Amino acid sequence: SKSEPLKVMISGAPASGKGTQCELIYGLVHISTGDLLRAEVSSGTEIGNKAKEFMNSGKLIPDEIVTAMVTARLSRQDAKEKGWLLDGYPRSFAQARSLEELNVRPDIYIVLDVPDEILIDRCVGRRLDPVTGRIYHVKNFPPESDEIKARLVTRSDDTEEKVKSRLEVYKQNAAAISSTYTSITNKLDGNRPKEVVFKDIDSLLSQVQKDKTAKLAKP
Ligand code: AP5
Numbered sequence: 001s002k003s004e005p006l007k008v009m010i011s012g013a014p015a016s017g018k019g020t021q022c023e024l025i026y027g028l029v030h031i032s033t034g035d036l037l038r039a040e041v042s043s044g045t046e047i048g049n050k051a052k053e054f055m056n057s058g059k060l061i062p063d064e065i066v067t068a069m070v071t072a073r074l075s076r077q078d079a080k081e082k083g084w085l086l087d088g089y090p091r092s093f094a095q096a097r098s099l100e101e102l103n104v105r106p107d108i109y110i111v112l113d114v115p116d117e118i119l120i121d122r123c124v125g126r127r128l129d130p131v132t133g134r135i136y137h138v139k140n141f142p143p144e145s146d147e148i149k150a151r152l153v154t155r156s157d158d159t160e161e162k163v164k165s166r167l168e169v170y171k172q173n174a175a176a177i178s179s180t181y182t183s184i185t186n187k188l189d190g191n192r193p194k195e196v197v198f199k200d201i202d203s204l205l206s207q208v209q210k211d212k213t214a215k216l217a218k219p
Contacts, residue, residue, distance in 0.1 A: 004212050005083025006205060007105070009090075009181070011174075012112030014166040015122035016190045017197060018087045019135050021112070024198045025205070029079045033066055033088040035133070036073070038155075058157055058165040060173075063094045074104060093176035100180065107208050109181035110201060112190030116167060123163040127152035141194075 006028060010018050022030045037055060040048035047065060054061045070089050073079065086106070090096040099105070114122075125138040130153055136143050143149040157166065178185060188200050 004216055005081065006209055007083055007107050008085045009106040009109045010085065010087050011109065012190060013114060013119050013170045014163060015119045016112035016114045017194065018112060020194055021198060021201055022085055022087050025085055028083045028085040030085045030087065031073050033070060036069055037061065056156055058162045058169060060091055060169060063092055067095060067098045071102065090177055092173050096177050096180040106184065107212060108204060109185045111185060111187045113187055114190040118191055119167060120160055120163050123158045124160055126158055127154060
């Protein structure tokens, strides 16, 4: 039977676990604006040089820069064929509008809900593996070996002070963005073990895929 690829948005405050869940979701093309921007910064591109200061101070990069980056990525063949998992976009009402105008709508909008005090601890303890791109945490998810441990890096925006301003930015924008996706929103408790959160996401995605296939099969 024919099946339409899934289109998924995952949202939530800084360190709510978006990237961690996306590591567990297979088959869809993972598009993380934070990862794309960090790659631009480390290769010293024009976009990267523009983005650096904003990211370092926990502010949003101007909409037009991020929107151009995302729409270019979404229009590539793999995203069209396999479906996509958009992580960290839209982050403002204007970004949500841009996608609507391009007729880019997700099948489901997942929001991970985690209390503020836990978010701060998660950010401050986060470590990244520059070789594999995997996300670790000094207490919650320590690295598997000393070799990995030795190469882990800390994000420059993961200090307590910067996390607080990122959280403020998130809160200022959250309501306006979610109003665009009310009818397809699923809010999940993100303050549970990652496997438990993933189980919920996995069954939500299966259900949405089933509904899509059923709709398609209708004469
Ligand atoms: P971005 O990289 O998107 O940062 P963010 O939204 O702040 O999200 P994080 O990456 O911090 O968190 P996450 O939810 O992925 O959590 P993770 O899984 O890593 O953006 C960075 C910057 O780029 C922005 O500030 C902005 O400047 C710019 N930018 C990006 N997109 C933009 C846009 N659209 N427009 C404009 N500017 C944009 O987990 C966090 C930690 O918690 C890890 O250590 C992890 O191991 C641990 N953890 C995860 N899940 C659990 C769990 N269930 N239990 C215990 N610990 C857990």
